[in-house]
Amino acid sequence: MMKLSCLIVDDEPLSRAGIRHLLEQQPQFAIAAETDNGADALKLAKLHQPDIIILDVELPVLDGLTVLKQLNHQSAVILCSGSADYAVHAFDLSAVDYLLKPFSPGRFQQALLKACSRIIDTLVTNKAEPTLQYVDRLTIRDPGRLRLVDVNDIRWIQSAGNYVEIYVYSQAKCYLLRESMTSLQQKLDPALFARVHRSYLVRKQDIAELRPGDKGDAHIMLKCGAVLPVSRRHRDQLAEMFGYPEQ
Template sequence: MKLSCLIVDDEPLARAGIKYLLSQQQQFEITAEADNGNDALRLAELHQPDIVFLDIQMPGLDGLSVFKQLTNKPAVIFCSAYAEYAVNAFELSAVDYLLKPFSPERFQQALLKACGKIIQRLNSNQPNDTAPEYVSRLTIRDPGRLRIVEVSDISWISSAGNYVDIHVYPQQKNYLLRDTMAAIEKKLDPAIFARIHRSSIVRKSDIVELRPGDKGDADVILKCGTVLTMSRRNRAALAELFGQLS
């Protein structure tokens, strides 16, 4: 799933620069552009973007006034040549404040902050405040880009040293995330995912076959054809499936 972006700046070259940097990362899409504050509000209401890149000094409403009137509460990154407005921007809970001209690396830092805020907001919208907060998206940092992976697309996860290897079934791809198996297991809903081995976590609904072994272990076959090993000590994770074999 891509994150939608609205770019607001009265300078065409500034908008083009942001568009170019975003084009280097496939997980973002530009839904609209505006060169003044009034159009920015109208387009924000129309498209409900995830991220807004917002200039300060523009015709009509200035950037700070636009921010105050936004109703959908997107992640806002200010892009301005004027440093004196930064304090006011952060007081309004801006994600970041980029001083023009900014480097691609600095832009990347701002994007990472925006993604973090979006994920935090999604996780805080659970209907039951007492329920565990399981993530719906993972942010993976690749060289020169940020990748958003929907948890609903994950088929299985394996250990890879200091990383976990996330296997996405719909696209037949895998992505490395710097995390531990224990930490990633806590982020996933146990009603959907099961830890079947110290080095494997699997989506239960992707299991198409179980082949019990002689020592309490089993081969777990997934719809993609992958065969994983379930250790005897993790057998309880799939107890309901083994019960159907009895």
């Protein structure tokens, strides 16, 4: 049976031992190496090219987010932390999952399953042609002219019938684009934008707060102060970004 190699990076010996114990219970995973700091993590990742990296955020020398930015190998990275503060940034950097310490064996198993799915998706994508390219600007038709909107300028997008309203950083008013929300979502990088509702698509790094409701729904507050609804369908995904335990 082919085994998936794992690198454990955590500066707490008890945390490393706990992760090691959980991995050793499952024959499909093999521990390639362990370390307690970010600098060695990069060296070991380059040496072993592990399939999965379980990476603590608070590390000496280099923190986990810095390590994740500098990784050259396409490992599936599970970030861990005692704080939910770094969750949005972690997903922006394409982390597979974000575990809030202390996590249960079941929650860890869920993260491993996500890592396995990412590995499979990567293998399929590498074989597929052509590779999907996301747009970096949108063309909006105004009366008598065409306007180019940089995707990096977009805060959130709101459905408006046969149109979408595009809210940006650079000005107070929104742009109106004749396109469906589903079609537009397929053009935008999912590492940058999250669908939070049938009518809303939001830049992940702009989400400041998640406010769960008592009927399965929720709201998010953006850094600009705007409050947008979150549907039941998308609430769990947003809760994972913030490291909230499953209900």
